[in-house]
Amino acid sequence: MTEIQQLYQEVILDHNKNPRNFGELPSCTNHAEGKNPLCGDHIDISLLIENDVITDLKFSGSGCAISKASASIMTSEVKNKSILEAKELFEQFHDLVTCAKDKEIDLDKFGKLAVFGGVREFPARVKCASLAWHTLISAIDNKNEIAITE
Amino acid sequence: MSILQNINEIRNDFPILSEQIHGRDLVYLDNAASTHKPLQVINSISNHYEHNNSNIHRGVHLLSQRATENYENAREKVRNFLNAKSTQEIIFTRGATESINLIASSWGRKNINAGDEILISTMEHHANIVPWQLLCQEKGAILKITAINDDGEIIFEEFEKLLSEKTKLVSIVHVSNTLGTVNPIEKIIEKAHSFGAKVLIDGAQSVPHFKVDMQKCNCDFFVFSGHKLYAPSGIGVLYTKKVILESMPPYQSGGDMILSVSFEKTTFNELPFKFEAGTPNIEGAIGLGFAIDYITNLGLENIKKYEDELLKYGTEKLSQINDLRIIGTAKEKAGVISFVLDSVHPHDVGTMLDLDGIAIRTGHHCTEPLMKRFKVPATSRASFAFYNSFQEIDKLTESIQKVIKMFG
Numbered sequence A: 001m002t003e004i005q006q007l008y009q010e011v012i013l014d015h016n017k018n019p020r021n022f023g024e025l026p027s028c029t030n031h032a033e034g035k036n037p038l039c040g041d042h043i044d045i046s047l048l049i050e051n052d053v054i055t056d057l058k059f060s061g062s063g064c065a066i067s068k069a070s071a072s073i074m075t076s077e078v079k080n081k082s083i084l085e086a087k088e089l090f091e092q093f094h095d096l097v098t099c100a101k102d103k104e105i106d107l108d109k110f111g112k113l114a115v116f117g118g119v120r121e122f123p124a125r126v127k128c129a130s131l132a133w134h135t136l137i138s139a140i141d142n143k144n145e146i147a148i149t150e
Numbered sequence B: 001m002s003i004l005q006n007i008n009e010i011r012n013d014f015p016i017l018s019e020q021i022h023g024r025d026l027v028y029l030d031n032a033a034s035t036h037k038p039l040q041v042i043n044s045i046s047n048h049y050e051h052n053n054s055n056i057h058r059g060v061h062l063l064s065q066r067a068t069e070n071y072e073n074a075r076e077k078v079r080n081f082l083n084a085k086s087t088q089e090i091i092f093t094r095g096a097t098e099s100i101n102l103i104a105s106s107w108g109r110k111n112i113n114a115g116d117e118i119l120i121s122t123m124e125h126h127a128n129i130v131p132w133q134l135l136c137q138e139k140g141a142i143l144k145i146t147a148i149n150d151d152g153e154i155i156f157e158e159f160e161k162l163l164s165e166k167t168k169l170v171s172i173v174h175v176s177n178t179l180g181t182v183n184p185i186e187k188i189i190e191k192a193h194s195f196g197a198k199v200l201i202d203g204a205q206s207v208p209h210f211k212v213d214m215q216k217c218n219c220d221f222f223v224f225s226g227h228k229l230y231a232p233s234g235i236g237v238l239y240t241k242k243v244i245l246e247s248m249p250p251y252q253s254g255g256d257m258i259l260s261v262s263f264e265k266t267t268f269n270e271l272p273f274k275f276e277a278g279t280p281n282i283e284g285a286i287g288l289g290f291a292i293d294y295i296t297n298l299g300l301e302n303i304k305k306y307e308d309e310l311l312k313y314g315t316e317k318l319s320q321i322n323d324l325r326i327i328g329t330a331k332e333k334a335g336v337i338s339f340v341l342d343s344v345h346p347h348d349v350g351t352m353l354d355l356d357g358i359a360i361r362t363g364h365h366c367t368e369p370l371m372k373r374f375k376v377p378a379t380s381r382a383s384f385a386f387y388n389s390f391q392e393i394d395k396l397t398e399s400i401q402k403v404i405k406m407f408g
């Protein structure tokens, strides 16, 4: 695969075109907003948390293919996970997109998130991929501040 | 000299243009962000360090004299370039941003009072918004914004309506870095002056593309950055009419800007040194002088003629792409094509083009209010310099088509 094919895998292009869990969640218990000041990406995440489990979630906003696909895949992945599991997944994902280029990574253990394995080759795009995740964490913590990808 | 006929020679003056990017020839279309430097400029900097390096205005020894002479020579080149009356009106700064901040904090603090108005336009760079916002907050003054039409042109009638005796300053971009619009500054300045307002022109994007003339436009303040004019970064210029400079308090203070210091009283140095505290960017100023020599040699008329052709060709080519919308369609434009694609976010366009060796800028271009005006989160922007070729525009077009196909 070329670098570009690795970054924009079919799965990513598909999620970009048909994002899952896109929209509003009026019954939400938690909500947060995330922004990437550099490129103007903007995301809104709403969660329904019941007994420490994320039973439903939706996102809306505008952004590039990487950020939209990341949000879409993230929502599918953390649905019905406990808060603790979601946070663990965030840590794994963070490592996947930010670790050194030459670090060996076992993509198999990342499941659906593995499609973001190419992102670390593109430092300028790491923030796009991680915006949704940062916003998720801030929604879980119900912080009333705008998450930024720092 | 015809640029088209000498394009290969000209390109050879810019070593970086031979760089390979992801295994492809570099196609550099991000000149509005920063331009590349010709060998003449690069060599002037090494030459300074190899032969003349020393502090300026301070030494009796030969090196210091040489360095001072070269630095002051550069000031004279800038004066001539802008057609200012005197080198006393040319202040070296770090760039356009610092030049605007200097005016805001020195002239602005002294002259802007509660209830006064400062007038800017929708298409300003953040550098020409935030300093005025802060000043207005501090003074209880009011920041007014003059609107633009859908082509990205200032609506002159609206501008006239906003002017009044309360208007103390009009601060307008000469050429928009996002839209490429060339604003009718002479008309703006004349009208503003009739209300007694002073006028600052942000020339960061105009000086690289065509001749500007301080006597003809009669502005009070004019700012630009070296790095967008084929010179090093960290050097810029503030032009201010002498009568105004004479009434301005110092901006920063310290060495070089004083005549004499005792613990009781300090006498400030004469113009322009009063506004250049501390050791300046000596090699930057010298490099700027050489950059001005370089473009003067090419001829600004030739540069404008060639770049207008590039812009026309680029606009035609990009307009033929379905799905592509050009943002900024003013009648008078220079050097810039901003665009959005229906199906692909600018950030993805930027990454894809980069892998084809094509450097463009994507994002809000430090003009967030302007993005809001056009209801887009961001745009992709191709911006031209005289070293760009028609073939490079073909490559841009092909690459964009490839992107659309992949995301389509």
Ligand SMILES: Cc1ncc(COP(=O)(O)O)c(C=O)c1O
Pocket (backbone or CB within 6 Å): B032, B033, B094, B095, B096, B097, B098, B125, B127, B128, B173, B175, B176, B177, B202, B204, B205, B225, B227, B366
């Ligand atoms: C129109 C305009 N004004 C001001 C600036 C600020 O220039 P600098 O960052 O060199 O100070 C820029 C640079 O992007 C610009 O395009």
